[in-house]
Amino acid sequence: GAVVSQHPSRVICKSGTSVKIECRSLDFQATTMFWYRQFPKQSLMLMATSNEGSKATYEQGVEKDKFLINHASLTLSTLTVTSAHPEDSSFYICSARAGEAFFGQGTRLTVV
Amino acid sequence: AQSVTQLGSHVSVSEGALVLLRCNYSSSVPPYLFWYVQYPNQGLQLLLKYTTGATLVKGINGFEAEFKKSETSFHLTKPSAHMSDAAEYFCAVSQRTGRRALTFGSGTRLQVQP
Numbered sequence: 001g002a003v004v005s006q007h008p009s010r011v012i013c014k015s016g017t018s019v020k021i022e023c024r025s026l027d028f029q030a031t032t033m034f035w036y037r038q039f040p041k042q043s044l045m046l047m048a049t050s051n052e053g054s055k056a057t058y059e060q061g062v063e064k065d066k067f068l069i070n071h072a073s074l075t076l077s078t079l080t081v082t083s084a085h086p087e088d089s090s091f092y093i094c095s096a097r098a099g100e101a102f103f104g105q106g107t108r109l110t111v112v
Numbered sequence: 113a114q115s116v117t118q119l120g121s122h123v124s125v126s127e128g129a130l131v132l133l134r135c136n137y138s139s140s141v142p143p144y145l146f147w148y149v150q151y152p153n154q155g156l157q158l159l160l161k162y163t164t165g166a167t168l169v170k171g172i173n174g175f176e177a178e179f180k181k182s183e184t185s186f187h188l189t190k191p192s193a194h195m196s197d198a199a200e201y202f203c204a205v206s207q208r209t210g211r212r213a214l215t216f217g218s219g220t221r222l223q224v225q226p
Contacts, residue, residue: 006155033212043202043216044156057211093155100215101206103148103155 004096007106012106013084021079021107023050023094026050029074030096035067038106046052047092050077084111114139116217131190133149133220135203137214138184143205145186146214147177150200159201162186164206173197198224215216 002025013019023033030050036044048069051058056069066088068080077096080087093106119134137143144163148156160171167179177188186203203217 004155011154032211041219043218044211044214046215049213074194091153095156095214097212100158100161101146101212103157105155106153108153112219 001097002026002096002102002105004094006094006107008107009105010062010108011110013109015085015111019080019084019100019109021092021094021109022062023077023079023096023104025075025096028096028098030077030098031074033071033077033094033096034101035069035077035079036042036093036095038093040091044093045084047079052077079081081109084109086111114215116203116205116215118201118203118217118220120220121218122142122223124223124225125193126225127195128192130199131175131186131188131222133201133203135186135188135217136184137186137203137205139205139207141208142181143177144174145177145179146204146206146210146211147171147175147186148202148204148216150219156202157174157178159188170188193222193224195224195226198222 005008005024035047050071052071058064069078094104095101115138117136146161147159162179170176204214206212
């Protein structure tokens with residue numbers, strides 16, 4: 001099946017700094033990618049839909065100025081957590097469609 | 113709007129026993145239905161999906177699910193559990209048109225006892 005690569009798999013950062021997470025579709029082009037957040041022992045919650053060449057669509061309650069999404073090419077979407085705080089610590093997962101949805105490996109973000 | 117309810121956050125079975133994970137959905141129009149498996153600190157892997165046609169869907173690793181429109185259910189089953197089946201399982205739905213973002217259930221952690 002299609003491959004979605006997410007990087008980094010783990011990151012630890014200090015409060016107040018920014019962290020960038022990359023999501024790449026390796027063998028297909030994706031005009032739309034999705035970013036999810038998963039709290040420990042909970043389900044995945046859709047944060048935003050990343051659209052190539054245009055602004056992302058954010059779900060209700062998600063701060064667009066805090067979670068910056070850039071979808072500059074058909075194979076790359078990035079999520080930047082700005083001015084990170086401990087409550088932003090979570091597991092972030094991206095997905096892209098090649099017919100069905102394929103998921104990245106996820107990024108475990110820990111803010112200390 | 114659509115939603116997914118997974119009954120039972122934890123299910124424990126013995127190796128070789130039947131696995132049954134329950135999923136009910138709510139949607140204003142017939143959705144697509146999915147089951148995903150997640151191993152610790154990893155992304156999601158698609159087990160199976162229902163889009164159209166035969167209501168009994170077979171997936172990978174011996175899993176299958178049956179779409180029952182009258183019951184708005186899509187329960188996941190496997191006749192004989194294996195130790196390697198221990199993981200978190202998510203039921204999900206998406207619309208048939210538009211951006212088709214997935215809405216996930218709360219997940220069910222499957223434990224397999226030796």
